[in-house]
Amino acid sequence: MHYSISKATITLFTFLAIGVILALPQETQSMTSKVRLQRAEGQSIVYYLADDGFRYRIPDEKIYFSWFQTFKDVRVVKADALPEYPLGELDVTVRPGVALVRFSDSNKVYAVDIGARLRWITSEHGARALYGSRWNTRIIILPVTARSQYIIGEDITEAKQFSRNSVVVAS
Numbered sequence: 541m542h543y544s545i546s547k548a549t550i551t552l553f554t555f556l557a558i559g560v561i562l563a564l565p566q567e568t569q570s571m572t573s574k575v576r577l578q579r580a581e582g583q584s585i586v587y588y589l590a591d592d593g594f595r596y597r598i599p600d601e602k603i604y605f606s607w608f609q610t611f612k613d614v615r616v617v618k619a620d621a622l623p624e625y626p627l628g629e630l631d632v633t634v635r636p637g638v639a640l641v642r643f644s645d646s647n648k649v650y651a652v653d654i655g656a657r658l659r660w661i662t663s664e665h666g667a668r669a670l671y672g673s674r675w676n677t678r679i680i681i682l683p684v685t686a687r688s689q690y691i692i693g694e695d696i697t698e699a700k701q702f703s704r705n706s707v708v709v710a711s
Contacts, residue, residue, distance in 0.1 A: 577608070580619040586611075587622065594628035602680045606635040630656075633689050637708035640671060640679045643687055649679060654707050657693035661702075669699035 576589035586604060587595040598604045604611075633656040634641050641658065642649045649667060650658035661667045667675040696702045 577614040578617050578622065579614055580622050581616055583619070586614055587625070588632055589625050590628070592628075593625065595622065595625035596628040596630065596632050598632045599686065602639075603632060603634055606638045606680070607632070631686075631689050634680055634682075635708070636711040637704040637706075640667065640675065641682055642679055643682050643684055645684050651696060651702050651704070652690075652707075653693055653702070654710050656690045658690045659693045659702060660695045662695050662697050666696055666699050670696075670702060670704055 577586055578589060578595070579586045586598045588598060589595050598607075634652045636652045636654050639652065640649050640661070641652060648660050650660050651670060653659050661670065664675075671678050694701075
């Protein structure tokens with residue numbers, strides 16, 4: 541598949557740049573002062589309110605927990621307060637370097653790189669080298685419909701082609 545950079549991709553890059561704060565060690569960041577998370581009363585969907593003035597939907601708990609440790613910083617608001625922030629074109633994607641992903645219609649396992657770029661890890665040996673012996677417990681299975689939120693990047697045939705720690709820090 542060939543992708544071109546669109547306004548949606550630029551919006552996603554903006555969101556990911558804001559996410560740099562989240563890569564800091566827990567003791568050096570103030571989640572309540574840096575991160576704005578909201579959900580409407582009676583609803584389970586959490587939104588990230590970004591500095592670009594948009595809100596981005598966090599599709600499910602697995603993706604949420606790739607970025608955050610608890611729900612304690614999610615502010616519950618009246619449903620009519622959410623439209624103050626227009627909905628961004630893309631959803632929040634799995635945090636780069638934290639988890640592996642695969643889609644429900646495939647057995648290919650991908651590392652998540654910066655910019656919501658998925659990189660197929662072509663061997664179990666490579667997955668183990670990058671994510672440890674329990675690599676398979678770090679896989680988030682995404683619905684096929686989530687594929688449009690990601691860009692397919694270059695395959696990873698050797699562990700040296702991907703630095704998990706670098707992408708976590710940069711995300």
